[in-house]
Amino acid sequence: MIWVAVLAGSLGTYVAKLVGYLLPGEMLSRPSVRRITGLLPVALLSALVAVQTFAVGQTLVIDARLAGVAAAVVALLLRAPFLVVVLVAAITAAVLRAVGLAS
Amino acid sequence: MRGSGRRLPHPAGYGPFVPILDMEPPHRRRITSNAVGIGLATGAYALSFGAISVASGLNVWQTQTLSLLMFTGASQFALVGVLGAGGGAIAAILTAWLLGARNGLYALSLAPVLEVRGLRRLGAAQLTIDESTAMALAHPEPVAAARHAFWTTGLSVFVLWNIGTFAGSFGASLIDNPASLGLDAAIPAGFLALLWPRLVDRTMWAVAAAGATVALVLTPLLRPGLPVLAAGLVALAASWLIGRRA
Numbered sequence: 001m002i003w004v005a006v007l008a009g010s011l012g013t014y015v016a017k018l019v020g021y022l023l024p025g026e027m028l029s030r031p032s033v034r035r036i037t038g039l040l041p042v043a044l045l046s047a048l049v050a051v052q053t054f055a056v057g058q059t060l061v062i063d064a065r066l067a068g069v070a071a072a073v074v075a076l077l078l079r080a081p082f083l084v085v086v087l088v089a090a091i092t093a094a095v096l097r098a099v100g101l102a103s
Numbered sequence: 104m105r106g107s108g109r110r111l112p113h114p115a116g117y118g119p120f121v122p123i124l125d126m127e128p129p130h131r132r133r134i135t136s137n138a139v140g141i142g143l144a145t146g147a148y149a150l151s152f153g154a155i156s157v158a159s160g161l162n163v164w165q166t167q168t169l170s171l172l173m174f175t176g177a178s179q180f181a182l183v184g185v186l187g188a189g190g191g192a193i194a195a196i197l198t199a200w201l202l203g204a205r206n207g208l209y210a211l212s213l214a215p216v217l218e219v220r221g222l223r224r225l226g227a228a229q230l231t232i233d234e235s236t237a238m239a240l241a242h243p244e245p246v247a248a249a250r251h252a253f254w255t256t257g258l259s260v261f262v263l264w265n266i267g268t269f270a271g272s273f274g275a276s277l278i279d280n281p282a283s284l285g286l287d288a289a290i291p292a293g294f295l296a297l298l299w300p301r302l303v304d305r306t307m308w309a310v311a312a313a314g315a316t317v318a319l320v321l322t323p324l325l326r327p328g329l330p331v332l333a334a335g336l337v338a339l340a341a342s343w344l345i346g347r348r349a
Contacts, residue, residue: 003165005182012196013178020208021228025211035342039307041202041297043314044334045177045311047315047335048198048331049294049295050291051188051322051327051331052294054319055188058323059323060323065287065291069295076296076299082148083148085293085295086292086296087289089291090292095285097285
């Protein structure tokens with residue numbers, strides 16, 4: 001099942017890239033097309049942040065992940081590069097668990 | 104694979120407002136070295152993608168296939184994130200597709216610049232991502248500079264993204280319990296870092312807040328993966344509202 005997701009997902013994202021080279025350029029002047037492609041990543045990424053921070057299956061919990069994400073916000077405000085942001089979140093969560101302050 | 108979404112397309116008549124650096128004659132070597140720099144930066148974050156993917160339950164080969172074939176960061180993170188959360192293949196595929204749709208818009212704006220046909224078009228399509236698009240559109244004149252910027256950035260990111268992915272996934276595959284290293288907290292932090300540069304105005308903040316709220320409210324009610332897709336409807340609703348107001 002993972003392979004199906006990997007291959008079908010890759011095929012679809014490639015088709016999206018290719019279609020842009022085949023469609024007439026006037027599509028670009030349609031404001032609705034530009035607006036939706038700009039807004040979709042924002043809605044989906046913020047939903048992913050929320051779900052991956054709070055969800056375990058279908059329940060919502062507060063655990064060490066929230067502290068990790070809070071630390072990531074601080075790193076982003078300090079303009080840290082991507083890898084540092086991710087590392088700060090991971091280390092924060094790992095340390096809180098190691099000392100028993102969070103699950 | 105982040106950042107440039109809000110600066111499309113670059114109109115040709117922009118001349119006087121383009122920063123002075125872009126007005127100088129193109130220096131192939133400077134473009135090339137910038138391209139390598141961007142490749143190194145994305146390669147570093149491919150390390151975290153590789154590690155997170157393995158922590159989400161994919162193996163090293165599946166992870167590498169994503170970086171070779173999908174090759175668009177947000178979609179890759181989303182696919183492994185949804186699979187890791189137990190969301191199932193269909194929700195994972197749809198989320199990755201929706202996040203990858205913006206690359207089609209990049210391709211639309213690059214097509215008249217690159218003028219590629221045949222095999223080169225197939226290759227250009229695969230390299231059409233945030234970074235290569237931003238670099239090409241940042242060097243609009245002459246067209247040779249835009250093309251050089253696109254190809255060098257695309258190839259440099261492709262190579263280093265794949266090397267980084269392998270290093271990250273191989274490293275993580277040696278670890279017994281990735282959650283003990285806080286990798287489950289690294290996943291939302293990665294999405295947040297991808298989201299951050301897109302929060303450029305109040306509309307984007309509002310859409311982000313609404314998307315997160317919808318997903319959390321629906322989490323207890325729907326199978327994992329579906330709440331995130333439902334948040335995509337927020338983008339459609341917001342687009343419709345903005346269009347009506349305009």
